[in-house]
Amino acid sequence: MTEFLTAAVGFILAMLALGLVSILRGPGDADRMMAAQLIGTGGIATLLLLGTVANLPAAIDVALTLALLATFASIAFVKKGLSSLEADGSASTETT
Amino acid sequence: MSIATIFEIVLAAVVLGLGIWTIVVRETYSATVGYVAYGLLVALIWVRLDAIDVALTEAAIGGGLGGVLLLGAAARLRDSEPTVADAPGKAVRVCAAILSALTAAALAGAVLVLPDPAPTLAPAAASNAWATSLANPVTNVLMAFRAMDTMLEKVVLLLAIIGVWSLTPDSAWGGRPGPRHQADPHSVLVFLARLLPPIGIVVGIYIFWTGANHPGGAFQGGAILAAMWLLAIMAGLADTPPVRSRWLRLVLIAGPGLFLVVGLAGLLFGAAFLSYPPAQAKPLILGIEVAMILTIAATLGLLLAGAPERSARQ
Amino acid sequence: MSRVPLLAHGTGDMVWLPIEESNMSGSSGTPDANAGVIAGGFWWSATSRAAWFVCLWLVLAGADPADIPAAAAAVAAATWTSLRLLEPRTARRSVRAIGQLVLLFLYHSVVAGADVARRALDPRLPLRPGFVAYPTRLSSGIRRNVFTTLTSLLPGTVPTGEENGQLVYHCLDVEQPMVAELAAEEAALVRALYND
Amino acid sequence: MSLLRDIITIVAVSAGAFFFLAGTVGLLRFPDTLTRLHALTKADNLGLGLVVLGLLPQAASLRDGFKLVSIWLLGLLAGATVSQLIARAARQGESAR
């Protein structure tokens, strides 16, 4: 069982790496924004499997943190992405 | 070679590949994105090294908040890509490559010749754990055995925020950090910023509370709370507080202040600076940690928000 | 792109009153929008949200009497934040319809994943991507956000924002009957949560 | 009993890994940003869901099982909302060009 789960972790991790290659290559900012999202799902799956394999129940808490913080990073991506795509509008504007 | 080793090689290769991408890619924004991914994935290595406390810290502060900090700067500085003339010449590059390769090789050699039962303080930490009645050894080290480091680290946070604020232009002194974010109130961003923070608050306080006996603690919980606060700010649902606000300053010094008071009390009535009487060790540590999580959340959030840019009346 | 009539479940005509959203009154049709009911709705909403956060805490930390101070602080802070960020409102909810919605949602997310997998692994790469506009009857704001969030996991659709009051979806295959599926989803959502 | 649980785990985790594979193939093969977004959100979310389903029989307690499910729900909420934000940015980037 442990061997099977470890192999699954390695496989998902390899898929995550290939996906990252495809995303980071671009061409646009919107592609790169998907990076945090990809790590959000793939990284959580890896952590959960890893926690079961190594019998570390606390790995679930790391997955929980990763879920929250990857979402936060995605939103920061979008926020910055929007402010650079649109000169004004719904993006962050300075009002004095 | 076992399956586990193959998995570890894959993980190391992915992380190292992201590191290379971060250094060699031409566009600064892409490099920053690569660094965020790197920070989030390093947490996996820490889990594999059985250091869950560090994994939580690295995921929250290293990858999450740190990445977002760099990302914001990259977006603002986007149009200031340097001219080619700025780049160092080939000779400098080659020298730098040789120097870096030598450093890396020396470190790799050190890793390879590490003595197998390495010198360790783990038994000492475990045998003295009774003194605090906390079950998480890392929290014991942070809050009792190496409490001085932790206190000074709070002071570093305080100094950093003072440094950031001292860059305020005169016109905005005492005002609010960062721009006022505005978002369409019907947008999905605002929708998520309404739903997620309450969940994040429960998770953050849980990570903090569980730190007494399981992996977790004030840093990790505080970082989650700071992220949720910043999410509400980015969606325009909340605003950064004016820097001159009294309660804000009180929160910022609460953690190191209480730490210092307890430490001095230890000097006056106990054995040494920062010594806790064993009977009250747990409540004292918990009290300091409650003050610390507030300080950490506020400081991390304000460090990300940056120097004040608007006058306080806005 | 016809507007599909919403399935009325015995509550007579559907009247959409956007003002109802903000003033937290009871269901439409009963003249009880006075202060007492507003306060009652507020407390009911606060209690139910606090109950959800208590459940979340119990799932995270387990039931341990020593945890009570931290749990109380967490639930209080979360409930306060939640009430501040998201104003309470009431609408008639049906447990059975919510269950149906959840099942429909699970079914759709499985079909969506399988659909994407089939297209990605097919050597011919069968894609006919394009945009489709969908005129929704849901009021702008939270309701529409809930709808787009649910439908972003429908097979072959990703909502990309609004234009002229219509939701714009990006579809992997524009020849699929997207609008009918979206209408069915909207009807299920209205039955479950917004049956006012 | 233990064998049955292990079979459930193996089947579900394999299926989850398959959907991660499909998502990555989609990311590599699909032509533009919005179609790739479909591949990322749909396939990976289902993959995560299946991995969680597969780990449920191995969970030490009922509470751990609930915890796993709530992590999946959180991931689902994040994926569903963030994908809309990215889609909006991508559409605006396209029309700006």
Add this chain to the structure above:
Amino acid sequence: MSGVTVFGLCAAAAVGLGLYGLITNPQPLRKIIAFNLLGSGVFLLFGIVGRRGAAAGVGNDPVPQALVITGVVVAFSATALAIALLLRLFQATGSTTLSNGAPPGAGSTPSGG
């Protein structure tokens, strides 16, 4: 070769990469990122040593772990300060070049830690 060694080599490589980026990248923001990469490699080395010293029923020596946690927070503070300085410089002068006729890339990194 055990897993710990693999990660140790990875950490050593991260330190080398960070050092190289710190010296050769002309842009201050890139220098900050490279510095963070270097720091992350050093933290990982701590983790390797701690893992080797695992004893007394703990998977990883708690003392290096606590030092790394402190280090991560301090590195974050230094990064935040450096970025605030950089943004202020950009606001005041409209450029982020450090070299004002001086040789490019010479040791004046803004990362204050």
